[in-house]
Amino acid sequence: MTHFIGQRAQEYLKQLAECTDSEIGVTRFPFTQEHKCANALLTVWMEEADLTVHMDDAGTLIGRYDAGKGTKTLLMGSHQDSVKQGGAYDGIMGIVLPIIALEALNRQGKKLPYSVEILAFADEEGVRFPTALVGPRALAGTLDKSVINRPDKDGITLRSALSSFGVQPENIDRLKRNPEDILGFIETHIEQGPVLEHEGLPLGVVSAICGIERHQLTFTGQAAHAGTVPMHLRKDALTAAAEVTLEAEKLAIKLPDLLANVGQLDVTPNVPNAVPGKVSMMIELRSPVDEVREKAGELLQAFAKETAQIRGLGCEVTRIYSQPATACDPALQLSIATAIGSLDKRVFTLPSGATHDASAMADLTRVAMLFVRCKQGISHNPAEYASDEDMGLAIEALMALLLDLQC
Numbered sequence: 001m002t003h004f005i006g007q008r009a010q011e012y013l014k015q016l017a018e019c020t021d022s023e024i025g026v027t028r029f030p031f032t033q034e035h036k037c038a039n040a041l042l043t044v045w046m047e048e049a050d051l052t053v054h055m056d057d058a059g060t061l062i063g064r065y066d067a068g069k070g071t072k073t074l075l076m077g078s079h080q081d082s083v084k085q086g087g088a089y090d091g092i093m094g095i096v097l098p099i100i101a102l103e104a105l106n107r108q109g110k111k112l113p114y115s116v117e118i119l120a121f122a123d124e125e126g127v128r129f130p131t132a133l134v135g136p137r138a139l140a141g142t143l144d145k146s147v148i149n150r151p152d153k154d155g156i157t158l159r160s161a162l163s164s165f166g167v168q169p170e171n172i173d174r175l176k177r178n179p180e181d182i183l184g185f186i187e188t189h190i191e192q193g194p195v196l197e198h199e200g201l202p203l204g205v206v207s208a209i210c211g212i213e214r215h216q217l218t219f220t221g222q223a224a225h226a227g228t229v230p231m232h233l234r235k236d237a238l239t240a241a242a243e244v245t246l247e248a249e250k251l252a253i254k255l256p257d258l259l260a261n262v263g264q265l266d267v268t269p270n271v272p273n274a275v276p277g278k279v280s281m282m283i284e285l286r287s288p289v290d291e292v293r294e295k296a297g298e299l300l301q302a303f304a305k306e307t308a309q310i311r312g313l314g315c316e317v318t319r320i321y322s323q324p325a326t327a328c329d330p331a332l333q334l335s336i337a338t339a340i341g342s343l344d345k346r347v348f349t350l351p352s353g354a355t356h357d358a359s360a361m362a363d364l365t366r367v368a369m370l371f372v373r374c375k376q377g378i379s380h381n382p383a384e385y386a387s388d389e390d391m392g393l394a395i396e397a398l399m400a401l402l403l404d405l406q407c
Helices: 002-017 033-048 093-107 134-140 145-149 158-164 169-174 195-199 237-254 290-311 330-341 357-361 388-404
Strands: 052-055 061-065 073-079 115-121 182-190 203-209 211-220 259-268 278-287 314-323 349-352 367-372
Touching: 002 033, 002 093, 002 388, 033 052, 033 061, 033 093, 033 115, 073 093, 073 357, 093 115, 093 182, 093 388, 115 134, 134 357, 145 158, 145 169, 158 169, 182 330, 182 357, 182 388, 195 203, 203 330, 203 388, 211 237, 211 290, 237 259, 237 278, 237 290, 278 290, 290 314, 330 367, 330 388, 349 367, 357 367, 367 388
Parallel strands: 073 115, 073 182, 182 367, 203 349
Antiparallel strands: 052 061, 061 115, 203 367, 211 278, 211 314, 259 278
């Protein structure tokens, strides 16, 4: 059965990948014709799985298996939107696999003692509007309603886009769910990294979604002629930035729970024959342990200031963004681990370095994630790929989980 249902998932994802606004990869922004195309396909497959389908006022497409009045509801799903010229699996796979799992159980005549809703969130990537996670935040009751007045690059507000999509954004604050009615939220997602492939494993249990913080650093020295100023008399802002970049790398290698990245540098005057007089840079830190991340940020800020003082440079450093880690629920982690173990696969636990819908859903209910191996760890790229076999195993794991989950 694994190969058959995996092939089916692959065919569904291939059809969804045609709902795109680009010839290269998948470009599917929220509340567009491409979004409507994807929703139309998902609606058909949800209905074939005997789910009742509707769209809420945040633009989330919902397919519901109703176990009867008074039953609690397990929430599953992910996001349908993509980055520009992204892949065919990120987010959308986490909608398709639960649909196939529920349909397979339905064909087998299996009944669940609780209800299930599959959620196809509209906007996780934040690629169209200057906001993200609108759907899960609406369900959790944490949405800042002012975001619906924010425009995209064409001046179309989120409010206008939602209205044109056939929903009523003025009712968005009524979407808040009662936590007592919810069993939890389980998101299935490609790993977006190379760890499972390195371990030779198709599936993984997510322990936590990493917290993130970003630090803006600006070193100010003195731009000068590169051929006339001796090395010991220079005030080179770029060499200071390089020292901090290497220090961030050393710290992340030393601390196993820390990831560090410097991916943005602005160098002035940025010409080959001038000493760099000013450099602005961004350090991003991620960790499943908030204390580790915060301590690393403090250490790097102190190192930057010390480096500037030694080199006779000005230094401004500010933490401009901070998002706490989201711990996955131990009981739901165990349910996923048990399901993977039932397939005779080694259970492997790892954190997620990327942000997911689950991080916002954690304000409503307990959350957990099932990771699926992706080829070479590539994501946000047309080369993104998960195999039929791995997706088939993920569907079987979801079926086992649904049958065994204690409510």
